[in-house]
Amino acid sequence: MKRIIITILVLSSSALQAQVFDTLTSEQQSEDWEIFRGALEHAHGGVHWYMPPERWDSVTQVMEAKGWPAQSMNDFSLLIRQELTAVHCGHTWMNDVNGWSTYQAENPVLLPFNIYFNAPGEGVLYHDFTAEGNLPIGAKVTHLDGLAFSDVYRVLSRYVTADGYSEGGVMNRMRWNIIPRYAQHFGGNEVALTYEWEGKTETVMLSNVSRNTRRERFEERYAETEPSYDGPALYLEVIDAEVGKVGHLVHNSFTKSWMRQRGYPLPKKYGEIFEQVAEQELDYLILDLRDNGGGDDYMGTSLCRYLINQPFDYFVKMQTSTRRLGKTPGLDKANGLRFIGMMLVKDREVAGQYKWIWSKTLRTHRPKAPVFKGQLVVLSDGGTFSTATDVVSTIHNNREAVFVGQETGGGYYGNTSAANVKVVLPNSGLSITIPIVRYTNPVDKPEWVGRGIIPDVPVFNTHQDRLAGRDAMLEKAIQQFQE
Template sequence: MKTPFLTICFSMLLCLSLRGQTLTPEQLQADFTRFRTALNEAHPEMYRYTPKPTFDSLFAATSAELNRPMTQHEFYITMLPLLVALRDGHIKWIVSGRDEHYPFFTDKLFPLKLYFQGEKVWVVGNYGNASVPNGAELTSINGQRTLMIVQKLLSNMTFADGNRVGGKYEDLNQFFSGYYATHFGGPDAFTVTYRTGSDEKTATLSPVDEKTIKAYAETHKPAGQKPFRITFLENGGSSPQTAVVTIERFYTNKGEQDYSAFLKEAFGQIKQWQIKNVVLDLRNNEGGEESYGVQLYAYLAAKPFRYYDHISVRQKQKFSFPVWTSKLYLKMRWLVVKKRGDGYVFTHQRGLKTVKPERDAFHGNLYVLVNGNSFSVTTEFAARTHADNRATFIGQETGGGYGLNSSGIFAITQLPNSKIDLGIGMFGFHMANLPNDLKPGQGIVPDHLVAPTVEDVLTGHDRAMAYTRSLIQGQKAALTKSE
């Protein structure tokens, strides 16, 4: 028990010492070379959104900047344009031993919880003892307009596939204090201007620490809710006609609900009650196990389907750099990775085969709720459902890309001098039977765009769910009238 603890302590001390010292140009170039090599050998589709000539120019420009001593923090920031150019929301860039959202500051953090909507920034919570009221519009921080701050942060954030920004806004809603500190520093105090009504006021706020922010987040989580839930809504008749199925994530932790058992029981009940409408809530579901999405769609598909067209990988040879990844995959890749055209594909996945609907599959009206945090496996499921015209979508555009994403098994390497971990999803999941009119880099755009207002956030009003219920009631009324 002592060895892991001592290892963790040593790692943390090493990170602290790195933040206080500079790295030589030779050390920076060595890390840069490892970074570029890892991307070239592991990323399945590095040039999916940014052409190779553009990327080569970015590499050259970044290398030229590494001609002077830099701190770990400066190197971290200097490399970000390369990561952003991938437009791969799964890419990981994490200072070893630190929370990815608080890589350099654990104190002197911004003390207000904010909500971002378009060009507006609203106060919706308070981590400390600040005097700014909830519902106020924040207009500046330490003399900088919030609009300019947000634009800078968005341009340096990686949580998005393709051209998506919804996931970035959702990340700001949760982790603005960490992003602000990384890019603007941690001051001893924050002077803010804000509006309430027509009045603009100024306040000076004391900073808070990471522990306080995380404690606030924990206390504001719904208590006792299971990650997979089904609720039946009364419609004024003798039996319910609508079921709400909530899937918070596509994975399970040890000792939790069994996902397969939940689906079997839930859709068995839906069939038994002869439910006509199912609302599938996938908001804030950032993904998980690919097979979970395939399994869920088998309970909703109208006919046999192929989920993936193919799953691309960069290569099947041994990596030339030190890497942490699945030992089983390294042993089995000679069997499960095959040559295809100019590249390679991974062949061992249920979604590559034709899948038959489950016996209790639901064939009624399906409504799917998504938002910017609907990502990865969730976006894959939404893409299959949307491409098959199987559901009505309500909410906000997904954070993940419609056509494909890079995830699956990760290759992780630690840059030798800066001690920053680079994590690369090695599989490119290409969805099958896509629409012909997709725009490059788009997500799943809902049929009905419904975004929460600041009043919704403050009062807990679920605008998208209320809108969906009104759709269902409207369709029911139209059917009754026509009959």
């Protein structure tokens, strides 16, 4: 019986490996590429916001000149992922090739440690998943397999989607992507790790591990000691500081349904919170939107009404590239959007684009009492994305505030998001999620085109802060208030 089980497991692993590294013919790749390109150009609301149309012409010409040489499913997926990243849209993403996630779970292809980023391209050892468990936590990672870590970061960041050129957004997503992407690109069952520790440089050869092993060793070694920042999704706390009482408003999501399921009825909850701010006569407020991935646009406008004491615009334009999504070749789940053309008119300012006739977020918004008129600090990081970034952008454009933390993951000028459609490539099985609405914020700061909101006071929680349970970013935010 034992021998039969082992045989089945080996066959299962081999089948997964064949699925991940199966070869696609020239014809299969060419067909998938044309469907991929056609779907993005037809349905994506901002496909050429940052990427020139000529780029994909060039890719087509190069690959056709090479005859679309046969390559593995994995390698073809990397080509598609790189070109998806070139769109510079954080709301556009691709699922990994079928079987890849399971293959990583069962096979030793993942790095046996975690890396904590203190800056783009600069990382330190954070978790140790080797069998011995004796790596120096906090050591600076300088090389992987002889390649400078800054170069590893640069190479892998080409395959991580983010809005525009936001360094904060890329670094935030690299936290979760560098481990699986390194395996996908560089492979192998071992890794040569070079690090600096206590004035010395060491190189060690380590065996890679599976995702299952990483998970098991995390539970054994770090589950009880790893700092947890879990807490209520929306709350106001009052901090006693030298300047006086400071309100700290933490907001983790603008997704209305998700928040309501957890007991936060938005936007009604905003009114209750700002009533508390007024009752306690708070003159200093920190709006903490770190790791807020966004949600409903109208929730963003609702919050801004309590923070901006004048009429303001939230978006100035919503546009898309087609009125006939229901008939887009290769797209799945588009039927529910076939009537969207009834809401659109031709955009006379941009050829080939259509704009929304009406939306609640396009109208001018007015303040809602009680408006907070005191000193405001906005705390953000690379996880501040989508609606959360739109809120930061609106505040930046309409009232005095100090911005502390990291560059936001979302774009200062807007994003492409809202309703999504999906294209499934028939030969590789890759599926790509495509957002259809480009939102433009009413801002005018040319040096920030393609970037997030750059903080006035840059600060980042280091790995030492995290291990010590210290929030250096919040401490720096409190220091910005003046009597």
